[in-house]
Structures are given as structure tokens and as C-alpha cells.
Amino acid sequence: MAKVTLVVNGRTVSGECEDRMLLVHFIREKLGLTGTHVGCDTTQCGACVVHMDGRSVKSCSILAVQASGSTVTTIEGLAPQGELHPVQAAFKEHHGLQCGFCTPGMVMTAVDMINHHGGNLDEASIRAGLEGNICRCTGYHNIVKAVLAADAEMAGAGRRQAAE
Amino acid sequence: MGVEGIGARVARKEDKRFLTGKGRYTDDMVVPGMKHACFVRSPHAHAKIRGIDASAAKAMPGVIDVLDGKQLQADGIGNLICGWMIHSKDGSPMKMGAWRPLAVDTVRYVGDAVAIVVADSAVEARDAAEAVEVDYEELPAVTEVLATLEPGAPQLHPEAPGNLIFDWQLGDPEATDRAIASAAHVTEVDIVNNRLSPNAMEPRATLGIYDAAEDHYTCYTTSQNPHVARLVMSAFYNVAPENKLRVIAPDVGGGFGSKIFIYPEEIVCLWASKKTGVPVKWTSDRTEAFLTDAHGRDHVSKVKMAFDADHRIIGLKVDTIANLGAYMSLFSSCVPTYLYATLLSGQYDIPAIHANVRTVYTNTAPVDAYRGAGRPEATYLLERTMEIAARELGMSPAELRRKNFIRSFPHQTPVIMNYDAGDYEASLNAAMQAADWSGFAERRAQSEARGRKRGIGMSCYIEACGLAPSSAVGSLGAGVGLWESAEVRVNAVGTIEVFTGSHSHGQGHETTFAQVVADRLGVPIDSINIVHGDTDKVQMGMGTYGSRSGAVGMSAVVKALDKVEAKAKKIAAHLMEADESDIVVENGELKVAGTDKTLPWPQVALAAYTAHNLPSGMEPGLKESAFYDPSNFTFPAGCYIAEVEVDPETGETDIVQFVAADDFGNIINPMIVEGQVHGGLAQGIGQALLEGVHYDPETGQLLTASYMDYTMPRADDLPSFKLSHQNTPCPNNPLGVKGCGEAGAIGSPPALINAITDAIGHDRLAMPATPMKVWHALHAAH
Amino acid sequence: MYATDYHRASSVQEAVNLLSSRPVGKYLAGGMTLIATMKQRLAAPSDLVDLRHIPDLKGIAVEGRKVRIGAATPHSDVAGSAALQAVCPAICHLAGRIGDPHVRHMGTIGGSIANNDPAADYPAVVLGLGATVVTDRRSIPADDFFTGLFETALEEGEMITAVTFEAPEKAGYAKFDNPASRFAMAGVFVSRGADGVRVAVTGAGADGVFRHNGMEAALASSWSSDALANIAVDSAGMLSDLHADAEYRANLVKVMAKRAMAAAG
Incomplete structure (x- = not known):
């Protein structure tokens, strides 16, 4: 058994688990944060994407104990309670989700993409950046639109901030 | 139209919970005392079970119990059934083999459930499942439709000699044969419709809860139709009477047909909850999903389309064999019959049609409805045949279609359907304009100059949806009203x-x-x-x-x-x-x-x-x-155009543009309708270019059991789509709506293959048109 | 996943000591292959020794034309390194196309080459640059390192600490993905440097990554795509599967070699 301590969505949390427990199961079962999903078993679908120490990772392919000591953001921690992050808002505005199952991973991926490559994303770079996330509902058309819109919105907000 | 009324692009009310991680799916459910299940599954495609020894597994850490099929049978739990009776043309009823929720003496496909382990945690249940010793006597297996009908093929069910479930027909064989005999031209095509795995991103899951005090069951499940689940589990599987069984399908992460059916796991987890006295949850992993979710398609057909001297279609003859897998799933029989052959008239005025459909057992996962269910198979067959006919006749594909369009409504086809409304030329014109069809030759020349082969292809689909007048489907064999x-x-x-x-x-x-x-x-x-x-x-x-x-x-x-x-x-x-x-x-x-x-x-x-x-x-x-209760089906229709560039060095196909022009009647929310089309197109393009379930024909092992081998469409496989809507309102329902969920998956595969075969210059190409296949096809052409 | 015991090392020596005292231990770097394999129950190490927290294993150092990449450096760091981009952009391009963004944030160069998956990208660059694999106990030339499918010259308990190489004058990489897994179905790395021309092929060979002598000879006499025109790539010895039979793979090797040359300039 391992003791795992993480900062999740700004809060320090600890729990005991088997060494073989995956981070995604720790998040879902020990922390009750069920927004992070499991859609495959070969590290491909991206439904489990969270941010660990500021970068997107697949929480299904990391042991919880491996992550111990790191800072994790899940879909539940992206925006204050009741509010939507600009990427979440863009997904709603542009109908970038249907069944919602891949959505948390998609949103966390898009946020990472914009955080690190924002301001000059285009359709091709967004599609390439979504390589690790599979959606079966939307055909990606509206996801791409949503990420483009969020990128423009966030870059605009950045420029506005810089100007102030 | 108000800002929130019919026709408005209203942002979805449900989005906030999904976007903030507050969706509640079956696997998210936790109830006090809940334990976890793992199924022991057959590693063999076909085997006798000589015995099951669970003693070692029962002694493992965290294990509550291991239960098998004999215990289930002893408790009176019934077999899974197919709910739509089809009669062969000789009048005999379909030959349904027994499908036990947990196999008792024989397993018939890799993944067939044999026992359930209930343990404190999912990993402990899986550890113990590996320790259950099943003594199998392996039998020869068969996976493909032609092979399974061969004399001497391994036999799956004693109820179905020769592995034949039914041999059914629709239409007028004599009139069709006469038309073919008198034709000025007959186009003959062999068509294979590739087998697919639906792959909803949420794997199936179920949580069975038995309340001994009330003698009451609750079933959380990933279902598209919880009431049907309750009805079937009560009426046929003897799980519990309806008033003692509550079925809840909370947020469900996609279905595409695969979550219509009642699977063994729901039944077994409810029963296991009573046996063990604890709530029992099971969540599929992706490999289990590939092994056990009902697959789609898998048809092999021969087609003859007869034309008169004026290029009008005078007859269509279709001979299809459909693979239903190892067992008959809930609606498996109606998919290759009443949802398929009834659409073989397409958008065309065809005076004589005859379809013969044989369905067969093989040592593969059950096959049932998957997005489109029968209609993609009909559309692919018809629209590939039309394209090939146009090429043989030296006509433009659009003109051959125009010449044969149905133009007055209502229109009675020779295969049951009565089309109520439509304007097929409007969609064709809209699609051709959006695709700049007339500018194609110039674009092709530009591609050639860059060493690429460019092609364009169209597909004019019709589908029947809004299932359906209950009396009509009742007369055709349906076990329920719709x-x-x-x-x-x-x-x-x-x-x-x-x-x-x-x-x-x-x-x-x-x-x-x-x-x-x-x-x-x-x-x-x-x-x-x-x-x-x-x-x-x-x-x-x-x-x-x-x-x-x-x-x-x-x-x-x-x-x-x-x-x-x-x-x-x-x-x-x-x-x-x-x-x-x-x-x-x-x-x-x-x-x-x-x-x-x-x-x-x-x-x-x-x-x-x-x-x-x-x-x-x-x-x-x-x-x-x-x-x-609807008075008729509704008949969405449209025209799709794909334009592709093929890289002759690698065989890779790039979809340069994809145009969809659909007539869905009146539209409640265009934003949502567009989303449905996008998703359908992605699945249809997936079928055409990427996806295919493959079994090893010798061993019956599933070769495409994960995303490492089964190609799911990803964002960089697809283009953005150009959509438009035409509108002939449905006259048979109060809103004038038709149905838009499946059109994309129905209409798109032939458009893609017509485009690629246009690019490579011949028609010897089967789906999925992977880079390797296209490259080989290009080489075969030389 | 079967039960396993996790250990976190903070130095190379600690990691080596930890592993040597365990029955069937494995080093855990990014885990992008190892954890996935364990999840499938295809690997069952009794112990895992995590290398991600060893400072010595991280980082990229470029001094003149000499490059050292710490074994635990993730792909995304290699892809985004300005220093590397200046001397060997081909390795940045290659690293930026491994797996997907999330995998690149975790997966490491050391983990990749230690595993020597026949469809992995990094073996192609290590072999194609004639790099040196530095371990806790020795330096192994790339030509001696890759010994077969999932097999390397690493001894029991030996740990890769870095990959070093001399930046080439010219280098390029092109690959064709498996449509499903997105691993390389054929990936070709070409380079021209002080020690001559090298052509390394991954994804295609039944024995894993290999050098293509015919192409090397052709490019040594004339460094141009055209020099490859008359090279026959033999389909014997190629992998064959659902997505690419041997004949198609052989074709892809040649096409990717030409494209790698175009990228190399």
C-alpha cells in the first residue's frame, strides 16, 4: 500500500492505495471526482486527460503513487464553481460535445494546447493537437471550431490584459 | 421562430454538467456496500466446457463469490432472445439457437461469458477471474459468411442446421428476372459491407442492486431504452416482474445502436446481487467492448441492376448473406431484412426488385443494429452499383441518378415502403453547387501536376426512420409496438x-x-x-x-x-x-x-x-x-459528395472536401442537427476509410481488439464538412420532422469509395480503403 | 495490472541499488509503454523503480556540435528545445511526432530506446545519428545497442542515463503512421555527418530498427533523393500485419527515405 499526496484542484489531498492503482482511479474512486473518464485501455482515447504539474497527461497511464507530490488539475477544477472556463464556454457555444463522455479530456487537452501554443492555432494544428483524444459523436468539426474560438478569445483577453 | 422555439440554435441545457465533470454515468454510481464484478470469458472461439473449477479463485483476497451458468440456469433465469420473428421463404420460422447469459456447455465466440466473479475491487475480481479454471475442449471455428455455409463447416447450434438462420426474400423474383432478361444493359457487382465495432466512448457498464427487504431490483445500465430493458428482463429472462424491477439509464456516453440490446451482463449482475447479497457493478474495458458489444454490418452481396436502352433502371436483384455472429441479438433479425431490403429502391423509380437474404451463424460476436442498421448496407450497395453503372454506360453519375429519380409523392416502392415526401433533385443540385462539381476537372489537373490522383464521388441516399407504425411492424414480425x-x-x-x-x-x-x-x-x-x-x-x-x-x-x-x-x-x-x-x-x-x-x-x-x-x-x-404511434416511417434523403486526393506513393487518401445536402423536413435546432450529421459522417467515413473488425479465420481470435489495431477516426483523419438543408416537411407527424441521427453514416461510405475509385481509375476496391489497400489497388491497375 | 511495488529513486546509484535488490524489477521512466503493458497484464514486474525524480537524468546540453540528452527527458522537451533545433532540427521533428501530446509530456528518450519497440521512433534517430547510449556503467555505440525486437545490449539492472551524439551536417526523418495505433509503420532517419551517411529504418523490420546499407551507399555517393530512385527495398524481413503487408512496408521505406531526404535538404 502506498500513501499518495497530491494537490488536486488547489486542495491538498492524501489517500492510501495499492501501488498498482492508476491515477485515474485514485481521482475517481478515492477523491470522488468522476469527471475524469476511462474510455480505453491502451493509452489512446484521452478521456482521462488531466493536467499534472502544468502539462496534459493521460491519467490512465500513470500510477497514483507515481504522481504523488505533484499538482493535478481535473475538469472539476478548471473554473470556479458555477462558472465556465473560456474553453468550456466555447464548447457549449459551438456545440463541441454530444454525449459528454470524451468532453472532459477534450477540454483539458484544448486548455493545454492553448496554454502552450495559444494565439496562433489553426485548424490543422488543432486537429494535430487532438491526436490523443477520440470522440465518437461530433466528428470533431465543432470541437475544432470551439478550440479555434477559445484560442481567439483567450489570445484577445491576453492582449487586452497586456494593453492594460 | 422565437429565440428558444422551434428552429432556433439554442445552446444545450445539458452542456454545463458535462463540461464541468458533473455528468453522471453508470460507472460513476456508488452505492453503499457495492462490490465489483469481472466476467470469466472464453479465450476460444468454439469449445465445449468440460468443467469449471472456481475453488482457487474463491479463496483469493477480496473475493465474495464466483457464480456460473449452471447456477444461473438452476435459478430459472432465461435465455437471451431475438425479438423480431422472421420467416424463411419456405414459411419456416427463423432458427434461433440458445443464448445463455452464462454459457453452460458450449462457448461460441471469443468473449462468451462463462462465469462471474464478485470481489471487493475490480482488480481483485480480475485477479480471481484469471484463477477460475475452465476445462475447455476446443472445437473448430468459422468466422466468415461464405465459409460457414460450406458443407462440413463447424456447426454452431443444433437448432440451425448448416448455420443457416433464415433464407428470406422480399419483392417479386419473376418480374425482376424478366426485367434482367430483357435489359439493354445489366451491371453486376459484388459488394462487401465491412464489419464494424460501434465504439461508444463510454464502455458498457451496469450496477445491479437487490433489496431483499422489498424483494426489489434496481439496475443502473448504459441503455438507450431502459423500459425495453425492463420489459425484456421481466418477460423473457425471469429476472423479476416489472413492478419489482427499476431500470435507470443515467447519462449515457453514446450508443449508436450498441446500447439498445440487453446483454448478459445486466441480467447476470442483477442475479448475482441477489445471490451475493451485495450490489454488483461491472464496467467493461475497451477490449471487452470490442469482444462483446454487438458489431454492425458484415454483409456479402451479389447485385444485378438492369437498365433499358434509355438508361432507366428496370430491375434490381440482390442476393445477400448477413453474418449475425454466434447468437441472435435482440433486433439482429430485422436489420438485414426489414431495415435493409425495404430501402433497396433508394431514390429511384425501380419497377421490379427482388432481394434474397440469408443470415448465418459464425463464431464471432453477435451482430445487430449499428448507426443506420441495414440502411447503410442498402445505400452502399445501391450507390456503388449506380456509380459503376454510370461508368459502364458512359454517363455522368449525376445524370444517371437524375434520370431515375422518383419525382412524385406518395410513391409506393416494390419493397413495402411508401415514400411520403421528398425532392431528391434539390439536394443533388445543392450538393453539386456546394462542391463546385463543374470546377472539378480543373482541380484534378492541378492535383495531377503535383503528382496526386484526384477523384470525386457522390451518393444519393434515402433512409426510413421514425420506427414505426406498430401495426405494420407487428405484421412483419416485431415483438413490440414502436x-x-x-x-x-x-x-x-x-x-x-x-x-x-x-x-x-x-x-x-x-x-x-x-x-x-x-x-x-x-x-x-x-x-x-x-x-x-x-x-x-x-x-x-x-x-x-x-x-x-x-x-x-x-x-x-x-x-x-x-x-x-x-x-x-x-x-x-x-x-x-x-x-x-x-x-x-x-x-x-x-x-x-x-x-x-x-x-x-x-x-x-x-x-x-x-x-x-x-x-x-x-x-x-x-x-x-x-x-x-406513427402512421408511417419518415424518409430523410440527401446527396453527399466527397472529393479526395490519393497519394500514389503511399496510397493515402486525403479528403479534400465533403459536402452534405440533407432533407430532414422541419428542423427543431439546426445546431444540433448539424452536430448529428457531423458525427454520422465521421462514422461513415470511418467505415469507408479506416474501420474494420477482423477475426483470424482459422482460430476465430479477434485481431482488432483495441485501438492499437481498430482504426478510430481521429481529428486529423477528417475534414470540416460543408452542410446544407433542403426541406420537404414530413406530412405524417405533427412537427413535420424526419430524423437526422443516422443519415451521415448511411450516405457517406459510397460517396467516399466512389471518389477514390474515380481517382484510381477502377472499381476493385473494398472498404475500408486503407492506404495499403489503395496502394495495392493502384498497383493492380498497372 | 498485477500487484507491484513502487519505489522512487532520487539518484542513479539509488535506483541501481533498489533494482538490484528486487526479484523482477523494472525501471519506470515515463511509463508510456510499461504501464500500458502492465495494464494489459502482459508484463508483471514485482517492483518498479521510478526514475523521473533523478535530476541527473534530465535535460538537454548542447556544446558546439556535441549533444547530450538526459535519459529521462520527455519527448516534448526534445521537440521544443531551441538549442537542439539550432543544431539538429530533425530530432525535434521526430520527437514532436511521437505518440500524442499527452504521451510526449511523459514519455522519455531513455524509456523508448530501452524498450526498443520495433515501431518506436527514437531507435531510428539513435541509430541514424550513430549516437552513443550512456549507461550507469558504460557507453554503448548505437550500432551495438539494438539487438532485436524489444531487445538491447543492456545488461540486467543496467540503466540508460543519457544519449549523446555529434550533431550531423544534414538530417531528416519521415514516417508513415499505422492508421490505428499511430506508431510508425515505416520511419526513416537519414543523416550525413563526420562519420558519413547513415539511414536507419524503424517500424518496418521484423527484427526492429535497422540500417539500410544500399541506401547509405547510394546517398554516400550522391546526397539527394534522386540517388534513391533505383534502390530496391527488399520485402523479405519486413513486418506484415493487418495494416501493412511486407510488400507495402518495403514501398513505404523507400518513399519515407525520399521524404526524409527532402526534409534533410
């Missing part, structure tokens, strides 16, 4: 709850159904809640599949709204001392036409519940229910 139910409950404060038997698993019912109510009553959609997916809340329902939620489910809501509105008007007339016929509903108020007398909804609702001053003899309350 109406839908709704209840509109106006609360005392004027807010509204709508209870529908349709189920939303991505389609956006919580928004579109609310739009219908908002449009009718003029109340804001935020005051309307759509309730679905729980047999304890919703009176009854047939669920969501076959693009039926709009045409059938919403129509039921409209019928209930009719009753609510009528009663509200009576109350308002009484309160305002006006004539009932003078009351109009506008902007959330009931008004006396031509006066300034008005009552807001909440006041009318309150009056209905206080009942202090109601018209004489009127019951208190404002809550009405309705059942709607």
Missing part, C-alpha cells in the same frame, strides 16, 4: 416537466424537447425540465434508436401538449369569463383574442391545482400524458 409515450406535467407554479420514453445519450433531448414545449406554450426553456431514463419516473417508453426521437418521441410530447393546452384554455376561459375558442396562447400567457384580458401560465397552473374555481366537473391538476 410508439412512444410522453407526459407533460405543469407544476403548480407554472414550471414544466416533460417525461419522455425517448432517451438522450448525446442527442440533446433536454434542449430540443424543451424547445418544442417553449415554442408551443411561450414559456422560457429554463422553466422546462426533460426527464428521461428511469422506469420509476417515466410511465413507459420504447427508447432512442433508428432516428426516432424527433419523429415519434417529440410527436408524443406534442400530443400531450395538445391536451395540456386544451385544458389550460378551458380553465383560462372560465377564469376570464370568455369563450374557450377565443383563448390564444402567446408569450407565456393565455389571452382572450381581441381583448386586453390575459392570464400568465403560472396563474392558470396554480388555478388548476388550487381547484378553487375550475369549470364545473373538471378534475384538478394540469398534467397530461399521451402515446403516439
